[in-house]
Amino acid sequence: MNILILGSGGREHALAWAVKQNPKTDRLIVAPGNAGIAILAECADIGILDGATVVTFCEENAIDFVIVGPEAPLAAGVADACRAAGLLTFGPSAAAARLEASKAFTKEICDACGAPTAAYARFTDAAPARTYIAAQGAPIVVKADGLAAGKGVIVAMTEAEALAAIDDMFGGEFGAAGAEVVVEEFMAGEEASFFVLSDGETALPIGTAQDHKRAGDGDTGPNTGGMGAYSPAPVLTDAIQKQALDEIVLPTIREMSRRGTPYQGVLYAGLMIENGRARLVEYNCRFGDPEAQVLMMRLGAQALDLMLACAEGRLAEAQINWADDHALTVVLAAKGYPGAYAKGSVIRGLESQPEDSRHMVFHAGTAEKDGAITANGGRVLNVTARGVSLSEAHAAAYAMVDGIDWPEGFCRRDIGWRAL
Numbered sequence: 001m002n003i004l005i006l007g008s009g010g011r012e013h014a015l016a017w018a019v020k021q022n023p024k025t026d027r028l029i030v031a032p033g034n035a036g037i038a039i040l041a042e043c044a045d046i047g048i049l050d051g052a053t054v055v056t057f058c059e060e061n062a063i064d065f066v067i068v069g070p071e072a073p074l075a076a077g078v079a080d081a082c083r084a085a086g087l088l089t090f091g092p093s094a095a096a097a098r099l100e101a102s103k104a105f106t107k108e109i110c111d112a113c114g115a116p117t118a119a120y121a122r123f124t125d126a127a128p129a130r131t132y133i134a135a136q137g138a139p140i141v142v143k144a145d146g147l148a149a150g151k152g153v154i155v156a157m158t159e160a161e162a163l164a165a166i167d168d169m170f171g172g173e174f175g176a177a178g179a180e181v182v183v184e185e186f187m188a189g190e191e192a193s194f195f196v197l198s199d200g201e202t203a204l205p206i207g208t209a210q211d212h213k214r215a216g217d218g219d220t221g222p223n224t225g226g227m228g229a230y231s232p233a234p235v236l237t238d239a240i241q242k243q244a245l246d247e248i249v250l251p252t253i254r255e256m257s258r259r260g261t262p263y264q265g266v267l268y269a270g271l272m273i274e275n276g277r278a279r280l281v282e283y284n285c286r287f288g289d290p291e292a293q294v295l296m297m298r299l300g301a302q303a304l305d306l307m308l309a310c311a312e313g314r315l316a317e318a319q320i321n322w323a324d325d326h327a328l329t330v331v332l333a334a335k336g337y338p339g340a341y342a343k344g345s346v347i348r349g350l351e352s353q354p355e356d357s358r359h360m361v362f363h364a365g366t367a368e369k370d371g372a373i374t375a376n377g378g379r380v381l382n383v384t385a386r387g388v389s390l391s392e393a394h395a396a397a398y399a400m401v402d403g404i405d406w407p408e409g410f411c412r413r414d415i416g417w418r419a420l
């Protein structure tokens with residue numbers, strides 16, 4: 001079949017890598033893609049936020065299956081447009097993607113279905129939000145309601161920080177995303193991610209992972225989109241996964257169906273685990289980045305079969321075969337990220353890195369210039385390896401990192417430390 005993947009990051013490179021290994025794949029196109037993706041698939045530079053553009057492209061290229069990578073096209077209704085045109089599509093409708101696009105909506109769903117999460121209040125004006133914060137005290141968490149590229153959450157350790165966040169959000173720092181603000185209880189514990197496919201009725205867990213959000217070793221420095229990940233996350237024991245499925249994910253999926261907006265796609269539940277129980281931090285309506293890189297490395301070609309079963313409403317009969325192993329990915333970022341950074345520096349040594357079912361350098365932000373691979377973003381490469389143990393995966397990934405010659409880049413040296 002002919003398959004179109006939308007997106008251009010390391011997540012989409014990993015999705016393309018897994019899909020490409022499946023013999024069902026004839027032609028694989030990624031839009032817009034990047035320099036690494038171009039090595040294994042065709043890339044097409046089309047506007048992926050516009051449903052009509054995507055549908056026309058699919059018709060012109062006889063596409064049989066569309067996989068939507070990032071949240072922006074989902075929130076913009078691209079999956080709706082594809083389904084309305086009769087295209088088989090992996091990714092939730094805009095109405096279902098509100099589980100990521102609106103934090104207040106997610107809270108409303110948790111209330112309706114009884115899913116455990118942080119206590120909260122929502123505000124459209126600064127004055128009552130300030131009064132609420134003064135009454136609750138710090139630590140406390142302030143969230144812009146809408147999509148803010150991962151920057152709309154302030155975990156305030158002092159009341160002054162929380163009040164400053166209220167001023168920023170209602171002052172327009174996040175544009176329309178900050179028109180409504182959720183203020184919630186600070187949850188202590190260890191964070192982990194739980195990935196579940198949903199076809200609207202059946203939920204199929206497809207793995208766990210842990211991300212590293214801070215830029216520096218030892219979880220110091222500014223917050224980023226993620227500096228590395230590993231799968232599985234040992235903190236998500238079988239018992240906690242079952243509790244999260246029974247108390248959080250399944251009630252959410254039932255509530256979304258009951259409202260006439262069934263959730264079809266991957267539901268990424270960010271969980272906080274404390275005293276052996278999980279509470280919901282947030283939902284995302286897509287695979288994580290870089291979590292997808294470790295999940296895809298462990299799932300391989302069957303990822304396509306699972307996404308097809310999801311899109312066709314056949315998850316009840318789907319089978320998943322987990323290799324009993326570990327995967328770890330290290331993000332190489334441009335110096336300065338998540339602040340200002342330069343683009344265009346040349347990355348050497350990639351050609352000598354192994355590329356097989358256990359080792360892969362996924363490209364997150366690269367471009368090709370005169371035959372060389374150059375940095376073209378903040379997060380640039382995801383150096384990924386599998387091993388029978390996490391420490392083996394860790395050693396293999398860092399051996400690859402050390403073979404890459406890119407003085408303008410940096411990475412954390414301690415990915416996986418919690419589990420190692």
Ligand code: AMP
Nearest residue numbers: 118141153155184185186187270281282
């Ligand atoms: P979110 O975008 O909602 O995932 O928030 C970004 C990060 O902020 C999360 O990954 C957590 O590390 C942290 N966070 C969000 N909500 C809370 C909370 N209620 N308590 C503690 N930490 C939180």
Ligand code: GLY
Nearest residue numbers: 225226288289290
């Ligand atoms: N790595 C975090 C995310 O994809 O949201």
